[in-house]
Amino acid sequence: MRSYEESCGLLDRIVGRCVRDGAFASAVLEDPEGALAEYELNDDELDDFRALAARHRDEAAEGWAAIREAIEAGRTRRQARA
16 A cells, blocks of 8 residues: 555656646546556545546646646747747
């Protein structure tokens, strides 16, 4: 069993992947169990994504997309200055 800190780290990595990978983010919101199977989440960890998909799907999708766009805009600005 993972410690609380290990679970938080794993969830952080998953959310980070959702920010970087739009297709993965969509899959997580459509089918959390299937999309996250590779992470071997326990029920408590998976419940966070189930709740997100059930109650906050649109907000999560919009938030992840906004962060993704901001990262890309920053990358574009840095490249333009280089």
